[in-house]
Amino acid sequence: MDASASHFDLVVIGSGPGGQKAAIGAAKLGKRVAVVERRDMIGGVCLNTGTIPSKTLREAVLYLTGLTLRDVYGSSYRLKERITVQDLLARLQHVIGREMEVVRNQLARNRVETVVGSARFAGPHEVDILDADGDRVRRLTAEKVVVAVGTRPARPVHIAFDGDRVVDSDGILDMQEVPRTMVVVGAGVIGIEYASIFAALGTRVTVVEARDKILDFCDAEVVEALKFQLRDLSVTFRLGETVESVTADATGTVTTLASGKRIPADTVMYSAGRQGATDGLGLEAAGLAADARGRLVVDKQFRTGVEHVYAVGDVIGFPALAATSQEQGRLAAYHAFGEPVSSVLELQPIGIYTIPEISYCGDTEDELTRAGVPYEVGVARYRELARGQIVGDTYGMLKLLVSTDTRKILGVHVFGTGATELIHIGQAVMTCGGTVDHLVDTVFNYPTLSEAYKVAALDATNKMRDVARFGF
Numbered sequence: 461m462d463a464s465a466s467h468f469d470l471v472v473i474g475s476g477p478g479g480q481k482a483a484i485g486a487a488k489l490g491k492r493v494a495v496v497e498r499r500d501m502i503g504g505v506c507l508n509t510g511t512i513p514s515k516t517l518r519e520a521v522l523y524l525t526g527l528t529l530r531d532v533y534g535s536s537y538r539l540k541e542r543i544t545v546q547d548l549l550a551r552l553q554h555v556i557g558r559e560m561e562v563v564r565n566q567l568a569r570n571r572v573e574t575v576v577g578s579a580r581f582a583g584p585h586e587v588d589i590l591d592a593d594g595d596r597v598r599r600l601t602a603e604k605v606v607v608a609v610g611t612r613p614a615r616p617v618h619i620a621f622d623g624d625r626v627v628d629s630d631g632i633l634d635m636q637e638v639p640r641t642m643v644v645v646g647a648g649v650i651g652i653e654y655a656s657i658f659a660a661l662g663t664r665v666t667v668v669e670a671r672d673k674i675l676d677f678c679d680a681e682v683v684e685a686l687k688f689q690l691r692d693l694s695v696t697f698r699l700g701e702t703v704e705s706v707t708a709d710a711t712g713t714v715t716t717l718a719s720g721k722r723i724p725a726d727t728v729m730y731s732a733g734r735q736g737a738t739d740g741l742g743l744e745a746a747g748l749a750a751d752a753r754g755r756l757v758v759d760k761q762f763r764t765g766v767e768h769v770y771a772v773g774d775v776i777g778f779p780a781l782a783a784t785s786q787e788q789g790r791l792a793a794y795h796a797f798g799e800p801v802s803s804v805l806e807l808q809p810i811g812i813y814t815i816p817e818i819s820y821c822g823d824t825e826d827e828l829t830r831a832g833v834p835y836e837v838g839v840a841r842y843r844e845l846a847r848g849q850i851v852g853d854t855y856g857m858l859k860l861l862v863s864t865d866t867r868k869i870l871g872v873h874v875f876g877t878g879a880t881e882l883i884h885i886g887q888a889v890m891t892c893g894g895t896v897d898h899l900v901d902t903v904f905n906y907p908t909l910s911e912a913y914k915v916a917a918l919d920a921t922n923k924m925r926d927v928a929r930f931g932f
Contacts, residue, residue, distance in 0.1 A: 471602035476504025478773030478785035479608035485793030611734035639726035651731035822871035838920025846907035
């Protein structure tokens with residue numbers, strides 16, 4: 461080791477959700493910690509180009525379009541007639557600026573040193589800090605290292621991205637105007653989120669997906685409800701189709717599919733997966749290797765093939781969620797320094813911020829059917845709830861999957877207003893091993909959307925009672 465280097469108990473590469481929590485977790489244990497991040501990327505991809513920007517845009521669009529109130533005030537209701545990019549970016553820049561200060565303050569308050577620059581391994585315990593020109597300005601040594609560099613959008617080599625007409629999910633934030641028409645290639649979480657956001661703005665969106673289904677890991681009934689709502693916003697789906705080429709000029713783009721279809725549009729956004737941002741880390745110097753998609757493989761304690769090097773967040777693959785990354789970072793720090801820890805990571809909620817939003821926890825009906833697990837379904841429709849009428853959401857729903865043997869909650873699926881907030885009630889009951897009877901016997905505030913849990917629980921128990929009455 462270089463004796464002149466700065467030595468730390470832990471060096472964290474990347475300041476996104478996973479890196480933040482790993483650094484703070486170790487600092488709480490009394491360790492000397494440094495976080496390495498580029499000057500313009502404090503908070504990582506999550507804060508600068510990913511989770512926070514897309515969710516902020518979604519909220520701005522919902523507010524400015526008045527979309528959620530059209531059931532009350534009529535389909536022509538809009539808060540602002542002509543919504544510009546400047547309207548959207550004003551809120552985006554405000555939120556990012558505030559959140560960046562929160563991240564800096566949290567790291568400073570916990571005496572975590574923020575080292576500005578790019579990181580590259582110089583050895584198993586050595587990390588060089590490079591400036592914008594790629595020159596080494598400092599060397600850090602560490603007993604332990606956490607890699608939390610996240611991912612970047614994957615770019616197919618046959619597509620000419622120009623940052624204007626043909627963009628990826630990062631480039632969409634640099635748009636100069638709201639497009640009249642758009643093609644979204646890829647119907648994963650990011651693609652469908654942006655498709656719904658722009659559709660709500662009035663953009664005619666065409667979604668192209670090579671698979672026959674969208675969001676095939678979600679509840680099938682919920683996905684069908686989402687597709688219905690998106691079609692109502694003039695979204696067209698081209699499923700089972702692949703893109704052969706995209707041509708662009710100053711006037712627009714033409715996307716040619718393998719089937720021969722040609723789709724003209726102002727803008728094309730590619731959302732064809734993510735690539736681990738590990739190519740500049742010098743992994744071989746630390747004895748590490750990434751897979752073909754730039755990701756690192758870890759064990760249950762988030763250790764890589766090198767015992768003192770850990771990895772967390774999107775760079776280790778599924779589920780690639782900010783909330784999960786935070787917990788992975790905390791757990792990795794505790795494992796690294798021998799701190800006893802427990803977690804219920806296997807019962808993580810999944811949140812998809814489409815318009816309307818989706819969230820679920822636990823199993824889907826398809827998974828339970830394939831596993832041969834007997835279950836009953838309880839459903840509550842928002843239109844049955846007073847709060848649903850008040851907020852103007854008549855399409856939302858909450859679904860409970862209940863074991864007919866143990867009466868435990870096996871899965872919760874929510875679609876509609878507040879889905880990503882409501883899911884935590886079901887998650888808490890499942891984490892504690894609660895049964896459907898717990899929800900039946902609980903008094904919920906009125907009028908609230910949370911009442912949906914009681915309505916769905918009563919629906920499930922009434923169905924089970926009917927089955928029992930006939931002796932099945």
